Amino acid sequence: MSVEWSGVFPAATTQFAEDHSVDLAATQKIQNALIEDGVDGLVVLGTVGENNSLEPEEKRDLLRAAKDAAAGRRPIIAGVSELTTDRAVRFVRDAEKIGVDGLMALPAMVYVPQPEELIAHFRAIAEATSLPIMLYNNPPAYRVSIGLDALEKLAKIPNIIAIKESAADTRRITDLINAFGERYLVMAGLDDVALEAMLLGAKGWISGLTNAFPEESIALAAAVRKGDLDTAREIYRWFMPLLHLDAEHDLVQSIKLAEQIMGRGSERVRMPRLPLAGVRREEVVAIVERAAANRPVEARRRALAS
DSSP states (O other), X not given: OOOOOOEEEEBOOOOBOTTSOBOHHHHXXXXXXXHHHTOSOEEESSTXXXXXXXXXXXXXXXXXXXXXXXXXXXXXXXXXXXXXXXXXXXXXXXXXXXXXXXXXXXXXXXXOOOHHHHHHHHHHHHHTOOSOEEXXXXXXXXXXXXXXXXXXXXXXXXXXXXXXXXOSOTHHHHHHHHHHTTSSEEEEOOGGGHHHHHHTTOOEEEESGGGTOHHHHHHHHHHHHHTOHHHHHHHHHHHHHHHGGGGSTTHHHHHHXXXXXXXXXXXXXXXXXXXXXXXXXXXXXXXHHHHHHTOOHXXXXXXXXX
């Protein structure tokens, strides 16, 4: 399946059993539910998918399960998050054999690279596969920014197609478009600046909170496409307390707790993460329950009306 880098792609969670083994059936259940809700594709093994807490074979098993769950209805994008370039190369080769539709490539984990090292890492990944690749720029999380100079050099690589932009400074969107035009398709990657990013030219949204509130996420993107900014603002203002959760270090626990409250998944996470507790858990529960009790039903209807 070809990937249209537009619309809403949830960064889907990985579900765990009570013994913290990967629960493939539960993971497929939430993936199927998101597809039935109308998302445009799935990103698996991203940050919210707890990629770096999984064993190599677990990752491969999850990709196979996601392909089975999607059954050709939506594209599957696999996160590439490894400690070394060699491991990343082996993973993308396996991912292509399994049949995923695209890749989301992160810098090598832990090590903070120099620009030439970052370029070499992404080049090696791209040369190991024919799959289309979206680069993931998230300076707060990974302590490195994919600068314009690096993107200029990477622009010569044909299967590097898109950029997931998670810098909080939305000026970056305009800088990318000014520098490269349509060479790179830009996707919003930080939930609480998603509307700004889409208004500035991002073609779609890689979203965390879509896991818990897919209908509102799809409606927000639809309102932007229609140019109905009043409706987009109404949905976004309702959404913002939830979307702020995506910008915190405990985003995985918060999003999975929101999923659980909304009856869509389990809050179980794998160590070193622990489920939210105490005051923080109470805060997140209150945010989610308040949002659930005041969902923008009429604005959502307007956004999705043909």
